[in-house]
Amino acid sequence: MGLLSKKDRALILDPLTDNNPITIQVLGICSALAITAQLKASIVMALSVIFVMGVGNIVISLMRNIIPSKIRIIVQLVVVATLVIIVDQVLKAFSYELSKQLSVFIGLIITNCIIMGRFEAFALGNGVFRSFLDGIGNALGYGVILIIVGFFRELLGSGTLLGIQVLGDPIAKTGLYSIGYENNGFMLLSPMALITIGIIIWVQRSRNPELVEEN
Amino acid sequence: MEHIELFFKSIFIDNMVFATFLGMCSYLAVSKKVTTAVGLGLAVIFVLGITVPINWLLDQYILQEGALSWLGPEYASYDLSFLSFIMFIATIATMVQLVEIVVEKFLPALYNSLGIFLPLIAVNCAILGGSLFMQSRQIASIDLALNYGVSSGIGFFLAILTIAAIREKIRYSNVPPPLRGLGITFIITGLMAIGFMSFGGMLTGGDSEEETTETAQVSNLNENSTLSAVVSGQESATLDSTEQNQETNQEVTK
Numbered sequence: 001m002g003l004l005s006k007k008d009r010a011l012i013l014d015p016l017t018d019n020n021p022i023t024i025q026v027l028g029i030c031s032a033l034a035i036t037a038q039l040k041a042s043i044v045m046a047l048s049v050i051f052v053m054g055v056g057n058i059v060i061s062l063m064r065n066i067i068p069s070k071i072r073i074i075v076q077l078v079v080v081a082t083l084v085i086i087v088d089q090v091l092k093a094f095s096y097e098l099s100k101q102l103s104v105f106i107g108l109i110i111t112n113c114i115i116m117g118r119f120e121a122f123a124l125g126n127g128v129f130r131s132f133l134d135g136i137g138n139a140l141g142y143g144v145i146l147i148i149v150g151f152f153r154e155l156l157g158s159g160t161l162l163g164i165q166v167l168g169d170p171i172a173k174t175g176l177y178s179i180g181y182e183n184n185g186f187m188l189l190s191p192m193a194l195i196t197i198g199i200i201i202w203v204q205r206s207r208n209p210e211l212v213e214e215n
Numbered sequence: 216m217e218h219i220e221l222f223f224k225s226i227f228i229d230n231m232v233f234a235t236f237l238g239m240c241s242y243l244a245v246s247k248k249v250t251t252a253v254g255l256g257l258a259v260i261f262v263l264g265i266t267v268p269i270n271w272l273l274d275q276y277i278l279q280e281g282a283l284s285w286l287g288p289e290y291a292s293y294d295l296s297f298l299s300f301i302m303f304i305a306t307i308a309t310m311v312q313l314v315e316i317v318v319e320k321f322l323p324a325l326y327n328s329l330g331i332f333l334p335l336i337a338v339n340c341a342i343l344g345g346s347l348f349m350q351s352r353q354i355a356s357i358d359l360a361l362n363y364g365v366s367s368g369i370g371f372f373l374a375i376l377t378i379a380a381i382r383e384k385i386r387y388s389n390v391p392p393p394l395r396g397l398g399i400t401f402i403i404t405g406l407m408a409i410g411f412m413s414f415g416g417m418l419t420g421g422d423s424e425e426e427t428t429e430t431a432q433v434s435n436l437n438e439n440s441t442l443s444a445v446v447s448g449q450e451s452a453t454l455d456s457t458e459q460n461q462e463t464n465q466e467v468t469k
Contacts, residue, residue, distance in 0.1 A: 026397060029239040074308050081301040101407060104347035107300050111340040113240040189412065190234060194405035198398050205393035 005095030011133040015141030018208065021114050022145045023201045028037030028114030033193040034147075035105050040162050042093070042150030044098055045105070050136060052083045053118065054110055060123040076119050077110065084109050114142055149196050156200075157187030218362050225366040228415055231341050232374035233408035235348075238341030242375055243400060249465050252379035253372075255336075261366030262336050263345045265314065267364030273302055300317040303346045311336055341371050358456050378404060 021027045028049075035041045059079050060067075065076050087108050091099040099106065109115070118138050123131040152161055159167040159176075168174040169180065186192060231237045238259070245255045276282055280294035319326045336342055345367050354360050381403055390399050 023397070026243050027240060029236070033236040033239070059244070075306055077304050078301065081356055085297060104344065107347050108237070108340050108344055110300055110304055111343045119434040121459040125222065135295050160371070166247055190236065191408035191412065194401050194408060196403065198394070198401035201401065202393050205398065
């Protein structure tokens with residue numbers, strides 16, 4: 001990190017904790033939650049968003065002086081849509097199963113508010129390198145939450161991580177299952193993603209009381 | 216029957232917000248007051264009802280594999296489906312602009328109530344999600360697509376209306392400080408989603424469809440019974456939300 005000044009470092013590190021796009025800025029919740037039932041899908045989703053945000057912020061930042069402000073939303077949408085098409089085609093080519101599983105949610109990265117939000121708030125007014133760092137930082141903050149949620153949902157819901165059984169075999173009753181532990185299938189259902197994020201917010205704000213909002 | 220089934224399925228079982236988490240951002244951001252929530256909900260119904268059928272036409276006649284065959288047999292092998300994201304989002308953005316201009320010109324009263332929400336909607340995941348689900352679920356005809364658009368819009372409307380009502384009440388409750396605002400909203404949404412999952416059993420009428428080929432009378436009876444089940448389901452939905460409202464309030468006061 002010696003290359004980066006203190007300010008630049010803050011661009012990457014702030015979104016990971018105190019300015020997290022999901023838990024503080026309330027951006028980008030839309031497309032992500034439905035796919036966090038498995039850790040692998042969460043990781044792929046996080047990587048896709050990191051790619052789209054990084055490259056998209058560079059492109060928008062390069063074009064910031066030539067985009068007429070009236071049509072900037074359409075220009076931004078076209079840039080994001082192009083990048084997302086690339087991600088989608090790469091996924092279809094190299095990991096077809098996963099791309100089926102993520103179904104429409106890769107496409108929904110286009111309307112992920114995180115991306116439009118950061119374009120509007122940062123890339124339109126800042127230089128290329130700083131915009132790139134901001135994009136990567138925010139996408140990482142988003143990815144971290146996604147991976148935490150995916151980790152707990154897969155571990156508690158099906159007793160596996162990345163498809164490997166870590167708590168023992170539920171059928172042969174080895175490991176934890178031998179003392180009567182059961183998988184909580186409820187964690188795999190979609191409402192638990194919301195409640196898990198609610199708990200993450202709770203933990204985060206109890207640790208840092210400055211973040212508490214008005215009712 | 217197909218229409219009624221799709222209608223209730225997209226409102227309750229595949230509810231945009233509770234089952235697929237679409238439109239979450241605006242759902243959380245605009246649900247602080249009931250009046251603004253109603254405005255956004257209406258705008259979503261409106262825009263979904265327009266964009267889903269248009270995107271259905273695009274999908275059928277331009278994007279699908281072999282869809283270009285109406286141009287001539289030499290075009291039949293083209294598959295442009297990789298362009299669907301960009302085509303859909305372009306349609307949505309232009310339609311939102313068009314609708315905004317038309318509504319402003321001819322229905323100023325409606326414009327004043329929907330006004331600020333229309334431009335927001337271009338980047339609402341629920342709108343693009345509606346079109347993408349329409350494509351991936353292979354909806355068969357344009358009237359079904361219209362039905363799907365409007366009914367998913369109504370689903371979103373119901374969701375945002377109930378959460379706005381709950382949030383207005385919860386302002387008077389003593390929520391633990393770290394959970395205030397966003398945290399409690401997430402958890403309430405989760406509880407409401409669990410409530411909505413109970414609608415999953417509503418369409419077990421799938422068996423009765425197979426029987427229709429055997430005897431017409433039996434199927435008629437079945438249809439009637441599923442219809443009444445559907446109606447009672449709707450009533451219990453409103454009951455449910457008020458009950459949940461009270462429940463959450465009680466939990467919070469504890």
